[in-house]
Amino acid sequence: MGADADADGRESRSSSGDDDDNADGPLGDDVGTSHKHLFHFTGQKAGMGGIDVQRTHQVIYEASKDSAYFRNQQRQAERVTAQLEALKERTWIHIDMDQFFAAVAMRDDPSLVGKPVAVGGMQMISTANYVARQYGVRSAMPGFIAVKLCPDLVFVKHDFDAYKEAASRCRAIFAEYDPQYSSWSLDEAALDVTDYLADHAGMTGSQVAQAIRDRVCTATRGLTASAGIACNQMLAKICSDMGKPNGQFCLESTREAIAKFMYDLPTRKIPRVGRVTERILKEIGVGTCGQFLQHVFRAQRAFSPRSLDWLMRVMVGIGRSKRSETDLEFQPRKSVSVSRTFRSLKHSVDLEGKLREIAAMLVEDLRGKYKGKTLTLVVKSVDFKVTSRSMSLPHFIWRVDEIVQVGLHLLRQLYPLHLRLMGLRLSSLAGEDDDKPLQQTTIESFFSKGALHTVTASNLNDACLEYNNPQEAADDNVSLADDEDIVALDDDPQLVEQNFSLAVAGPESHAGNRPVTFADALFQRGRKPSLNPR
Numbered sequence: 001m002g003a004d005a006d007a008d009g010r011e012s013r014s015s016s017g018d019d020d021d022n023a024d025g026p027l028g029d030d031v032g033t034s035h036k037h038l039f040h041f042t043g044q045k046a047g048m049g050g051i052d053v054q055r056t057h058q059v060i061y062e063a064s065k066d067s068a069y070f071r072n073q074q075r076q077a078e079r080v081t082a083q084l085e086a087l088k089e090r091t092w093i094h095i096d097m098d099q100f101f102a103a104v105a106m107r108d109d110p111s112l113v114g115k116p117v118a119v120g121g122m123q124m125i126s127t128a129n130y131v132a133r134q135y136g137v138r139s140a141m142p143g144f145i146a147v148k149l150c151p152d153l154v155f156v157k158h159d160f161d162a163y164k165e166a167a168s169r170c171r172a173i174f175a176e177y178d179p180q181y182s183s184w185s186l187d188e189a190a191l192d193v194t195d196y197l198a199d200h201a202g203m204t205g206s207q208v209a210q211a212i213r214d215r216v217c218t219a220t221r222g223l224t225a226s227a228g229i230a231c232n233q234m235l236a237k238i239c240s241d242m243g244k245p246n247g248q249f250c251l252e253s254t255r256e257a258i259a260k261f262m263y264d265l266p267t268r269k270i271p272r273v274g275r276v277t278e279r280i281l282k283e284i285g286v287g288t289c290g291q292f293l294q295h296v297f298r299a300q301r302a303f304s305p306r307s308l309d310w311l312m313r314v315m316v317g318i319g320r321s322k323r324s325e326t327d328l329e330f331q332p333r334k335s336v337s338v339s340r341t342f343r344s345l346k347h348s349v350d351l352e353g354k355l356r357e358i359a360a361m362l363v364e365d366l367r368g369k370y371k372g373k374t375l376t377l378v379v380k381s382v383d384f385k386v387t388s389r390s391m392s393l394p395h396f397i398w399r400v401d402e403i404v405q406v407g408l409h410l411l412r413q414l415y416p417l418h419l420r421l422m423g424l425r426l427s428s429l430a431g432e433d434d435d436k437p438l439q440q441t442t443i444e445s446f447f448s449k450g451a452l453h454t455v456t457a458s459n460l461n462d463a464c465l466e467y468n469n470p471q472e473a474a475d476d477n478v479s480l481a482d483d484e485d486i487v488a489l490d491d492d493p494q495l496v497e498q499n500f501s502l503a504v505a506g507p508e509s510h511a512g513n514r515p516v517t518f519a520d521a522l523f524q525r526g527r528k529p530s531l532n533p534r
Contacts, residue, residue, distance in 0.1 A: 089253070090321045091205040093191045094228045094236035095174070095212060098245040100187035101127035103223050104166060105156045116153045118146055123343045123420060126158065130245060169219040173212060182233075188240075190233050192322070205229040206250045213248065231258075234319030238269055258317040263290035270314050289315040336370055338362045339423025344382045346418040354422055355411055359403040362424050371396035372426035375403060377410040380421035387414060396430060 097103065101119040106112045106129065116132035118125045122143035135150035147153050167186040174181045178191040193208050200208075209227040216225050227248040228239025235251055235258070242249035251261055266288055268278045284298040285291065292299065292315045299308055313319075338361045345351050355377075375397070376390035389410045397403060407424055411417075 090194050090231050091197055092230055092233050092236040093193055093209045094240040095189050096226050096240045097187040098224045098226055099127060099129045102129035104162050107222050116150050118153055118155055119158060121155055121343060124341050166220045166223060170216050173215050209248050232319040232321035234271060235317055237271055262317045265289045335425050335427035336365050337425035341421045344418060344420050351417060352408060355407050356404055358422055358424050359400055359407055363400045366398055370429045371398040373428035375406045376425040377407055378423040379419050382418050382420050
């Protein structure tokens with residue numbers, strides 16, 4: 001299905017870190033210099049140019065090797081070394097289906113093969129096949145613009161049942177290699193195959209990736225996938241794009257190979273670096289990861305400290321390499337959401353019918369396992385203004401009629417509307433095993449008391465929260481197409497890519513760590529986002 005690629009061919013550059021390591025002179029293999037990292041000594045001070053650095057290190061080592069401080073430093077160094085080696089020893093595979101929606105359409109209708117195909121309609125395209133992409137047609141593009149670029153473009157409708165069926169076949173295969181694989185959309189997944197490789201001596205990550213891709217192609221009746229193989233999730237995801245279409249790319253897990261790979265990599269290739277971040281970086285002279293390292297002092301003026309910390313790590317290839325119980329995907333689920341884009345709707349009967357459809361999808365995703373107290377409605381108008389309203393109830397809801405009743409109340413408060421997207425999110429969840437009772441009469445009694453109908457403009461905030469800021473609406477975790485790039489300001493951000501028009505919930509953000517755009521971060525720091533460093 002495709003040959004492996006490697007990172008060879010990129011120009012090799014030495015980093016300033018390497019120069020610093022050798023600044024004190026050549027490092028020998030004797031005891032003193034091999035423990036140089038355990039104590040601090042520099043021969044760079046004025047007047048020290050003629051000293052014998054190697055002998056000085058040996059003397060310091062002999063004088064301090066039996067001290068409690070030295071032993072503690074040694075233990076810490078050994079622990080760090082072990083951790084670093086463990087990180088490099090992990091093997092991650094990121095699988096990304098090729099032109100997934102369009103590929104399913106072409107598989108089910110062979111007459112489309114070789115033609116420019118777009119899934120969606122004149123209002124919005126969710127996926128374009130590779131033929132259409134040659135004309136400049138891409139996902140999240142209005143269809144009326146796409147036909148100007150490609151007059152012969154063929155539009156096909158979504159077939160979510162077919163997408164889900166193909167995805168379920170793929171996921172069954174993924175689970176054989178990593179039972180805890182991560183998947184944030186129907187067409188991609190991240191697998192930690194380290195344990196699988198340990199149990200199958202002699203196999204390599206590239207061989208496993210090839211086997212997975214072959215099995216996926218067979219199980220889905222011809223759908224192809226690309227793969228990236230690397231030592232952490234982020235690098236594997238980036239590498240999966242290098243092998244497209246229908247190929248794979250393996251990045252060697254050495255410091256030199258990773259540094260070489262990252263140096264010339266465009267910053268936009270980094271997951272979660274979107275249009276806004278890319279623009280800010282370009283304004284400070286940064287187009288590649290290597291340029292970011294050269295202009296960190298400028299980035300300090302443009303980004304918040306936590307955003308800067310995240311950028312500094314990802315620009316050198318540092319990402320999540322091992323799962324733990326603190327990972328977001330292992331945390332209790334905090335919300336379930338569904339959103340859909342559609343042709344523009346403005347009549348109340350059409351809008352309310354769409355809300356009922358989405359409510360039914362939401363209940364299907366709940367699968368009887370969850371119930372919630374807070375319902376959020378997110379709508380996007382034809383002029384791309386996003387508004388969100390939410391309502392917290394005194395009791396749990398989980399049935400279609402309950403969700404529709406609350407959703408309609410929220411929707412009607414926003415009339416008149418002319419929309420292209422609508423989403424519902426149920427949060428403040430409790431599981432099916434929660435000891436809180438499921439009270440089916442709660443919602444009816446709540447409405448019968450007139451609590452909702454007596455809400456006025458003056459007390460609206462007691463029951464509903466309204467957000468007119470698009471980013472605040474995005475914080476509600478209802479997937480929205482065309483959102484600004486978002487960085488979840490966690491200690492180790494998830495590599496989440498929103499899939500256009502799919503009702504697949506991604507990992508939740510920790511409470512209190514509100515995702516923000518980089519532009520928002522600038523304003524939160526109390527100044528305008530000036531991109532011209534002085």
